[in-house]
Amino acid sequence: MxxxxxxxxxxxxxxxxxxxxxxxxxxxxxxxxxxxxxxxxxxxxxxxxLLDDALASEEYEARLGRLLDDPASGWSETLATTPLGRVALVIDDPSRWTPVERALPVVLERLERAGVGDDSIDLVVAVGRHRPVDREAMVRRLGAELTDRLRWWSPPVDDPTAYDDLGTIDQDLPVRLFRPVVQADLRVLIGSTLPHLQAGFGGGWKLILPGCAHRSSLAAVHRRGIRPEDHPETLLGGDPDLNPMRQAITRAMTLLPGKTFSIGHVLGVPGQILRVEAGCPDEVQRRLAHEARRRFQxxxxxxxxxxxxxxxxxxxxxxxxxxxxxxxxxxxxxxxxxxxxxxxxxxxxxxxxxxxxxxxxxxxxxxxxxxxxxxxxxxxxxxxxxxxxxxxxxxxxxxxxxxxxxxxxxxxxxxxxxxxxxxxxxxxxxxxxxxxxxxxxxxxxxxxxxxxxxxxxxxxxxxxxxxxxxxxxxx
Missing domain, CATH: 3.90.226.30 (LarA, C-terminal domain)
Known part of the structure; x- marks a missing residue:
């Protein structure tokens, strides 16, 4: 049936x-x-x-480690060529079931090898307009050890003093982003690619805009996809290179200083990892969008x-x-x-x-x-x-x-x-x-x-x- x-x-x-x-x-x-x-x-x-060919649960950390250690991902080159005074780890909010509690130790171990201590790391939850995250929610998501180990933030979406203004794109989209994310020398995005009404699929740069954006930026970027000139074929499940919201986000991200690395997933039910990719945010998003389309459309x-x-x-x-x-x-x-x-x-x-x-x-x-x-x-x-x-x-x-x-x-x-x-x-x-x-x-x-x-x-x-x-x- x-x-x-x-x-x-x-x-x-x-x-x-x-x-x-x-x-x-x-x-x-x-x-x-x-x-x-x-x-x-x-x-x-x-x-x-389609939920076949899922990664065996016990294999996840080893698979992610191999991806990061593979020169093709660019991780080693990024660490070698980036001043690592500040690092921001940006994770999706707790309504998602991304295995961040398993990915973070793999990333932290490699940052430590590169000489980055915990006091140089900010963990930022990309809540967007969703409910702020408190310590109880963080412990449920990450466990008490990781929660207490790292300095973490739930960006206050309505407090303009917490954001850096990087300018405006397309004449009507102010790019105001959470300061620890902007001022990091390296940002590591950890999220998942799920169907999205306006962005085609979630994940990737979307963790920063709108995930770590002031409400004024959040509102402006969400107008992409509902304007008369935005064709429905480019929205839900659409090509990232044609999607108006995804393209606006990509243009806005060119204003960010420093470097950004992405770890993305396609997920099934909670605990089921169908695919994990690591590398440049745009390329990771393209690969995962293709995989999500194959499995979910x-x-x-x-x-x-x-x-x-x-x-x-x-x-x-x-x-x-x-x-x-x-x-x-x-x-x-x-x-x-x-x-x-x-x-x-x-x-x-x-x-x-x-x-x-x-x-x-x-x-x-x-x-x-x-x-x-x-x-x-x-x-x-x-x-x-x-x-x-x-x-x-x-x-x-x-x-x-x-x-x-x-x-x-x-x-x-x-x-x-x-x-x-x-x-x-x-x-x-x-x-x-x-x-x-x-x-x-x-x-x-x-x-x-x-x-x-x-x-x-x-x-x-x-x-x-x-x-x-x-x-x-x-x-």
Whole structure:
């Protein structure tokens, strides 16, 4: 029943299958959620990421060490030709599952051999606009020994005195970056390459901009990808050399003094390392983007009436979960239903979205839902014209709900917010969710159902935190 991102689902006499078989969705650590839908619906496919050929866990440190010691990576040459008064190690924030706790000792050992002591090293967490990282979060991520050994920072995104202004690119993108990162003689980036709505894929230079940028720079760079001149084909899953956000970031990084080295990963589920690369940030990003595209891009299919997306393997951050839905929006026909199955951790609920704001939006009920659905278009245009800071969030909120109904099963979010989050309907009961989807499809009109002979078509993406659908995937 399941399929990979690169293999067709089988012969036409098997797919679509009559009735709706049970599908299991990853649901938190070690659990599965049984997905049962109305028998009249037709399962078109179940798209899984390609997670084969993963690196054996015990091999990781040795593999990374060999990469760094290989002259082709440029690590040895970089150390030999760079004054190493200050070194900044820049890691992604704790919502990711990059094995930084395993990579750091390998890097630190080689820095020590080059004469760099711990007192010359700054460890910087690229939080961007996410929740600041405290010591408790650092200990969970790195362990107490590494946390206490190194001087570490969570950049204060709204404190201009903590940032160096390197100038402006493209007339409207101020490059204001966290001072320990700017003033380092060598920066070592340690992150992962995952699908990203605007940058094509995350990781690489993105750890610095927007990860270590002042809010003014963060807002400006996030306008790349939502401007009228930015073509959708260059965004999610696109070529780094054509992507407008990635190219703006690359231009901004030319203003940085010193040198930068990148250690990047393509990851599966937590603990699963599919690939690790080391070297020049641009070249590492190209190689990893190609690998991520091969493993995570969904195959071409006609749009379905119902698209079901699990948020695995994201650890319960609601913002990342909604992004996973948008990553699969192209698989759903206009007027159809996008269904999110969001496992959520209480520890992650406030990472990207303020709980009080969520509750206020939830209390607005149906009037707020109508206002948001019909007002987001105007807000999107005004935010773009006036270059407002939350322009990119308004834009993607509109893209999520403008012409598709959104239903989310997330008991924790339902408990905190209630049955509505603007136009998004929240559920703590799966049967009630499927009933609501059926009502929506019935109300969509007879032309909606009659357009597809044989009933409602369904696509399922159990690990939607990894997979994605590009607009060009729709035929």
């Amino acid at each position: 399941s399929m990979s991102c690169s293999t067709p689902p089988g012969s036409s006499d098997v797919w679509p299958r009559p009735g709706f078989p049970e599908v299991l969705i990853p649901w938190g650590p070690g659990e599965r959620l049984a997905l049962r839908m109305p028998e009249s619906w037709r399962l078109i496919d179940v798209t899984q990421p 969904a195959p071409f299919r006609p749009p379905a009436e119902v698209v079901v997306v699990g948020n695995s393997p994201w650890p319960g951050d609601p913002l990342q979960s909604f992004k996973a839905l948008i990553h699969h929006r192209a698989a759903c026909r206009p007027g159809g239903a996008l269904v999110g199955l969001f496992w959520a951790s209480p520890d992650e609920l406030d990472r990207s979205l303020d709980r009080r704001s969520l509750r206020r939006l939830g209390r607005g009920g149906r009037p707020a839902a109508w206002l948001i659905r019909h007002g987001l278009g105007l807000a999107d245009r005004l935010a773009s014209i006036w270059k407002l800071r939350p322009a990119f969030m308004i834009h993607w909120a509109r893209e999520l709900v403008v012409d598709r109904a959104v239903f989310v099963y997330c008991p924790l979010l339902h408990q905190v917010v209630g049955p509505h989050l603007g136009p998004v309907r929240l559920f703590d009961n799966l049967e009630a969710l499927w009933n609501a989807v059926e009502v929506h499809l019935d109300q969509a009109g007879s032309h909606f159902r009659s357009a597809v002979r044989g009933g409602v078509r369904v696509r399922v993406f159990p690990q939607g935190g990894l997979t994605y659908c590009r607009p060009s995937s729709i035929v």
